[in-house]
Amino acid sequence: MAGQGRPKLGAQRTVTLKDVAALAGVTPMTVSNVLNRRSGQVSAETEAKVNAAVERLGYRPHAVARRLRSGRRNAIGMLVLDDVPAFLSDPFTNQVISGLSNIAASQGYTLLLQGVRYGNFEDAPLLAQLEADGVCALLSGTPQQRRSLLQRLMKLDLPLVLVQENIVAPGVCTIRQDDRGGAVEIARHVLARGARRIMMLLPAEEWPAMNEREAGVSAVCAAAGARLEIVRCGDEGLADTQAALAVAVSAAGLPDAIIGGNDRMALAALNWLAAQRVPVPDRVRVTGFNAFDFAAYSTPTLTTVRSAAYEMGMRAAEELLLAFRTGSFSAPDIVLPVGFQPALSS
Amino acid sequence: MAGQGRPKLGAQRTVTLKDVAALAGVTPMTVSNVLNRRSGQVSAETEAKVNAAVERLGYRPHAVARRLRSGRRNAIGMLVLDDVPAFLSDPFTNQVISGLSNIAASQGYTLLLQGVRYGNFEDAPLLAQLEADGVCALLSGTPQQRRSLLQRLMKLDLPLVLVQENIVAPGVCTIRQDDRGGAVEIARHVLARGARRIMMLLPAEEWPAMNEREAGVSAVCAAAGARLEIVRCGDEGLADTQAALAVAVSAAGLPDAIIGGNDRMALAALNWLAAQRVPVPDRVRVTGFNAFDFAAYSTPTLTTVRSAAYEMGMRAAEELLLAFRTGSFSAPDIVLPVGFQPALSS
Numbered sequence: 001m002a003g004q005g006r007p008k009l010g011a012q013r014t015v016t017l018k019d020v021a022a023l024a025g026v027t028p029m030t031v032s033n034v035l036n037r038r039s040g041q042v043s044a045e046t047e048a049k050v051n052a053a054v055e056r057l058g059y060r061p062h063a064v065a066r067r068l069r070s071g072r073r074n075a076i077g078m079l080v081l082d083d084v085p086a087f088l089s090d091p092f093t094n095q096v097i098s099g100l101s102n103i104a105a106s107q108g109y110t111l112l113l114q115g116v117r118y119g120n121f122e123d124a125p126l127l128a129q130l131e132a133d134g135v136c137a138l139l140s141g142t143p144q145q146r147r148s149l150l151q152r153l154m155k156l157d158l159p160l161v162l163v164q165e166n167i168v169a170p171g172v173c174t175i176r177q178d179d180r181g182g183a184v185e186i187a188r189h190v191l192a193r194g195a196r197r198i199m200m201l202l203p204a205e206e207w208p209a210m211n212e213r214e215a216g217v218s219a220v221c222a223a224a225g226a227r228l229e230i231v232r233c234g235d236e237g238l239a240d241t242q243a244a245l246a247v248a249v250s251a252a253g254l255p256d257a258i259i260g261g262n263d264r265m266a267l268a269a270l271n272w273l274a275a276q277r278v279p280v281p282d283r284v285r286v287t288g289f290n291a292f293d294f295a296a297y298s299t300p301t302l303t304t305v306r307s308a309a310y311e312m313g314m315r316a317a318e319e320l321l322l323a324f325r326t327g328s329f330s331a332p333d334i335v336l337p338v339g340f341q342p343a344l345s346s
Numbered sequence: 347m348a349g350q351g352r353p354k355l356g357a358q359r360t361v362t363l364k365d366v367a368a369l370a371g372v373t374p375m376t377v378s379n380v381l382n383r384r385s386g387q388v389s390a391e392t393e394a395k396v397n398a399a400v401e402r403l404g405y406r407p408h409a410v411a412r413r414l415r416s417g418r419r420n421a422i423g424m425l426v427l428d429d430v431p432a433f434l435s436d437p438f439t440n441q442v443i444s445g446l447s448n449i450a451a452s453q454g455y456t457l458l459l460q461g462v463r464y465g466n467f468e469d470a471p472l473l474a475q476l477e478a479d480g481v482c483a484l485l486s487g488t489p490q491q492r493r494s495l496l497q498r499l500m501k502l503d504l505p506l507v508l509v510q511e512n513i514v515a516p517g518v519c520t521i522r523q524d525d526r527g528g529a530v531e532i533a534r535h536v537l538a539r540g541a542r543r544i545m546m547l548l549p550a551e552e553w554p555a556m557n558e559r560e561a562g563v564s565a566v567c568a569a570a571g572a573r574l575e576i577v578r579c580g581d582e583g584l585a586d587t588q589a590a591l592a593v594a595v596s597a598a599g600l601p602d603a604i605i606g607g608n609d610r611m612a613l614a615a616l617n618w619l620a621a622q623r624v625p626v627p628d629r630v631r632v633t634g635f636n637a638f639d640f641a642a643y644s645t646p647t648l649t650t651v652r653s654a655a656y657e658m659g660m661r662a663a664e665e666l667l668l669a670f671r672t673g674s675f676s677a678p679d680i681v682l683p684v685g686f687q688p689a690l691s692s
Contacts, residue, residue, distance in 0.1 A: 098461065267640075297617055299620045310432055
């Protein structure tokens with residue numbers, strides 16, 4: 001089959017900056033100003049003319065050379081540490097990246113995306129060669145693994161934004177959502193509906209956001225004298241969650257409410273309760289966390305907390321762009337609000 | 347708050363290639379060979395020593411300059427045309443990108459990710475400046491919009507892979523999954539279970555993959571003399587799908603089987619049938635397409651077709667890498683198999 005579908009790799013590229021300038025009726029310096037995003041120096045009308053000429057002629061400036069001269073790479077690196085091959089499947093992850101990508105693109109920045117498996121040392125050279133002006137990272141794994149990756153990232157000596165972490169380190173900006181506040185609201189909601197025995201579903205592995213959610217629920221239950229049992233659900237997938245729930249219920253009986261550490265575990269619980277013919281919410285109230293699309297598809301629809309994932313991605317890009325311009329972030333630790341989203345499961 | 351969280355932008359970078367060579371006990375040329383992935387010329391042991399020295403010293407080669415000399419950018423561009431801001435939410439999209447990213451990273455290639463809104467002309471300069479050796483694109487929109495974006499992409503004059511398209515164009519490789527074959531299997535399955543009146547749920551907007559699924563179901567129904575009604579479900583979201591289904595059922599009565607053009611529409615149908623207290627699968631059999639994680643969470647679990655999205659992403663990267671080395675793709679049009687995945691809903 002070789003020879004079919006041959007890319008035109010050898011085609012000539014003859015269009016120059018001067019051609020673009022001539023077609024747009026401006027000077028080459030003006031074209032350069034537009035291409036280098038010094039748009040304060042040209043009118044919107046001129047910019048549109050130049051862009052139209054670039055588009056019409058198919059002009060591709062030698063951006064590598066241009067960036068070498070400017071010392072800027074005009075790129076943001078996005079690193080996702082996850083041991084799952086499909087590292088973009090998690091709605092939280094892909095919404096953060098969508099938000100970041102959209103802001104970056106709107107400011108003429110390229111997004112360099114890389115999934116990193118923990119302990120994959122072959123990634124080290126690629127990380128070291130990352131051609132970005134700054135980096136946003138989503139860590140995962142044990143606290144020790146996170147610290148180790150953070151140290152490696154700090155060696156890059158670039159502005160660094162961590163999403164959903166609460167580490168204080170020089171040159172690092174953390175952007176989190178108010179997981180504790182959301183959890184407080186969820187816990188108050190089920191207590192107000194009369195629940196006194198609560199089970200909270202959490203993954204086996206601890207991480208900052210889950211710890212915050214646990215702390216919020218725990219504080220509300222303690223203050224109200226309600227009983228809280230933490231159920232560790234392995235990898236938080238369907239099988240692990242349902243198995244852990246079955247063991248917990250067989251030992252302690254059905255609770256009045258099941259608070260999922262996230263929607264995924266809550267949906268697994270809803271599913272398991274349906275199979276056991278336990279009425280929801282009449283017998284057991286169920287809630288999730290991080291309302292993504294599929295919360296609306298469950299029967300009954302899932303009470304949950306709307307995540308700020310997309311907004312955190314946008315804010316991460318904005319903070320990096322600010323650091324590129326001014327040398328500093330607006331704050332070392334930024335917390336964005338979440339929204340309580342009641343539905344029929346509670 | 348300014349001044350807090352200050353990135354160390356001005357820190358000195360004194361580590362050179364020679365420092366790395368000295369620590370690793372090799373020549374600078376060997377370090378260069380490793381960093382430029384000419385790994386056939388060095389032993390695995392030497393490569394490991396060099397990588398360890400790079401890591402230990404925090405060495406960052408001036409990759410921009412190096413790539414300028416080599417004429418290679420060592421980067422693959424991934425473009426997603428989608429008018430939704432959270433353009434990575436679709437499991438199909440994020441699995442393609444995960445597969446592509448993992449293969450690219452394993453070969454030392456950076457992934458440049460960009461979401462493009464159709465008709466957003468401000469994206470044009472960014473697209474023109476795309477510093478990649480080749481591009482993979484996921485198009486969307488009307489046939490006319492797709493053709494228009496394809497023309498723009500072809501102007502880049504780079505090896506181009508389109509996922510889930512069936513366009514024949516010079517220098518373009520298309521990678522698709524066997525949507526028609528999967529649909530044939532689904533249709534035969536529900537007919538074998540006795541269904542004679544079928545409704546198929548499809549989005550209002552037509553695109554190649556959905557057309558293939560419709561063609562597969564339609565051919566099987568026609569051959570068996572079964573009645574097929576196509577129900578157009580607007581944007582394929584929960585509200586549009588349930589509204590369209592309600593209208594169709596009120597006009598024609600309940601069918602024996604509902605074939606969702608994808609899982610999302612099938613889950614909306616399951617949900618609607620549950621609300622109407624219609625037993626599934628006893629009264630109506632329901633199937634989806636593109637088994638992603640949430641198919642397992644429905645009650646009853648959803649019969650569907652396992653998508654080859656992740657594999658298509660891997661193959662896209664492999665074809666681009668082949669084109670970088672040899673100047674051509676292995677074939678102009680590649681079709682990957684899908685897997686029928688029976689569950690309790692049918």
